[in-house]
Amino acid sequence: MPIIDYIQTTGGIIWTAACVPVGIFFSWLAVFIINKIPASWLCDYGETPSDELLYQKRVSFKKEGVILSVLMCISFVLCRIQFNFGFDIYFIVLSLIIFTSMMIAVCDIKYMIIPDQFTAAVAVLSAALSAYDIIRGFRILHVYWWSPLVGIAIGGGAMLIIDFLGMKLYKKDGMGFGDVKLFAAAGILTGIVGTVCTLVISLVTATVFFIVIIAVSKVRAKKSNSAQTENLENTEAADDEISLKSHLAFGPYIAMALMIYIVLFDVVNYLAGLYLDLF
Numbered sequence: 001m002p003i004i005d006y007i008q009t010t011g012g013i014i015w016t017a018a019c020v021p022v023g024i025f026f027s028w029l030a031v032f033i034i035n036k037i038p039a040s041w042l043c044d045y046g047e048t049p050s051d052e053l054l055y056q057k058r059v060s061f062k063k064e065g066v067i068l069s070v071l072m073c074i075s076f077v078l079c080r081i082q083f084n085f086g087f088d089i090y091f092i093v094l095s096l097i098i099f100t101s102m103m104i105a106v107c108d109i110k111y112m113i114i115p116d117q118f119t120a121a122v123a124v125l126s127a128a129l130s131a132y133d134i135i136r137g138f139r140i141l142h143v144y145w146w147s148p149l150v151g152i153a154i155g156g157g158a159m160l161i162i163d164f165l166g167m168k169l170y171k172k173d174g175m176g177f178g179d180v181k182l183f184a185a186a187g188i189l190t191g192i193v194g195t196v197c198t199l200v201i202s203l204v205t206a207t208v209f210f211i212v213i214i215a216v217s218k219v220r221a222k223k224s225n226s227a228q229t230e231n232l233e234n235t236e237a238a239d240d241e242i243s244l245k246s247h248l249a250f251g252p253y254i255a256m257a258l259m260i261y262i263v264l265f266d267v268v269n270y271l272a273g274l275y276l277d278l279f
Contacts, residue, residue, distance in 0.1 A: 001084055001085040001086070003081050003082070003084070006081065006084040006085055007081060009085075011085065012084060012085070015080055015084070016077055016080055016081060019073060019076035019077045019079075019080050020073045020076075020077070022076060023069060023072035023073030023074075023075070023076045023077075024069050024072070024073065026072055026076075026095075026099050027061070027065055027068040027069040027072045027073075027102075028061055028065065028069075029099075030065075030068055030072075030099065030102055030103050030106070031059050031060070031061045031064065031065045031068065033103060034058055034059050034103060034106060034107065035057060035058050035059060037115065037117075039053035039054050041113075041115040041116075041117060042058075042107060042111045042113050042115065043113065044113065053111075058110065058111075059106060059110065064106060068102055068106070071102065072098070072099070072102060074263075075095075075098045075259055075262075075263050076095055076098070078263035078264070079091055079094050079095055079098065079262060079263050082262075082263060082264075082265050082266060083265075087140075089129070089132060090129065090133075090140070093125050093128065093129040093132075094129070094262050096121075096125055097122055097125050097126065097189065097258070097262065098259050098262060098263075100118050100121045100122050100125070101122065101255040101256075101258050101259050102255070102259075103118055104118045104119070104122075104182065104251060104252075104255045105251065105252040105255040105256065107251075108178075108249040108251035108252050108255075109249065109252050112176075112249050113178065114176070114178035114179070114181070114182055114249075114251045116178075116181070119178070119181050119182050119185050120185075122182070122185040122186065122189075122258075123184075123185035123188060125189075126148075126185060126186065126188035126189035127148070127188050129141065129189065130142055130147075130148045130188055130189060130191075141189065141190075141191060141194075142191045143191075147191035147192050148187070148188045148189075148191060150187075150191065150192045150195075151186075151187030151188055151189070151190050151191045151192060151194065151195040152184045152185075152187045152188055153187070154187055154192065154195040154196065154199070155183035155184045155185075155186055155187030155190070155195045155198075155199070156180050156181070156183055156184030156187065158183065158195075158199050159179050159180040159183045159184075160180055163180070176249070176250075176251075178251060179249075179250050179251055179254060182251055182254050182255070183195075183198075183199075183254050186198060186254065186258045189258075190258070190261055193269070193272050193276075194261055194268075194269070196272075197261060197268050197269075197272050198254075198257045198258055198261050199257070201256075201257035201260055201261065201268075202250070202253040202254050202256070202257035203253075205253050205256055205257065206250060206253040209253075
């Protein structure tokens with residue numbers, strides 16, 4: 001059903017309104033799960049968990065939960081409007097993928113790690129919905145049965161190429177292997193064109209964010225240098241801050257791009273179609 005027609009129906013209004021309390025609940029659930037998962041999930045293989053992971057509260061609903069609630073509610077509403085009457089299975093599974101992606105973003109931002117268990121959940125949900133889409137013949141997500149396989153290759157392959165270039169140019173990892181696995185899992189859902197769109201969205205958002213972070217860091221460094229006499233120490237501290245923030249995890253941008261692709265599914269595919277028609 002067209003979006004405008006759907007949101008004018010009684011069912012559309014009720015479903016859309018219900019997404020707000022459901023989004024708040026799932027935000028609380030995300031905070032609860034992150035605080036309760038084993039500390040080993042948030043460490044590299046073989047690494048001993050820190051005291052912070054073992055004994056301290058990892059995230060707070062009063063802090064991170066507020067942002068999660070806003071993003072979750074907006075995402076659920078847009079997802080329901082996008083996949084409305086007759087596509088309840090799509091909405092439910094995609095909402096669970098959004099929920100899991102949110103937790104992945106929080107974990108990667110806070111601990112620079114993507115739990116394999118969350119990535120596996122995205123892969124299983126994506127595979128289940130893709131199979132449903134293809135077997136039932138809806139072909140909303142995938143035109144061809146082999147599209148999810150190509151999505152895996154494009155998503156995981158792109159991350160491996162970026163990692164390879166990082167090793168060659170900067171002598172350090174360009175991507176963590178968690179990013180490779182996450183993008184491969186996302187590729188199951190997004191398929192051929194969708195994976196390319198998701199890659200572009202993630203690279204653009206990451207680039208914009210890095211530019212903002214570097215600009216803000218330089219402004220702060222200049223203010224600090226003019227206000228204090230220990231210019232050398234301040235400059236080194238500022239450089240350390242820029243270096244640290246300029247190598248933030250890429251996982252949150254993959255998760256964000258996947259959510260954008262889901263909630264703006266028709267818009268993204270329409271724009272991609274316009275671009276492909278140029279050739």
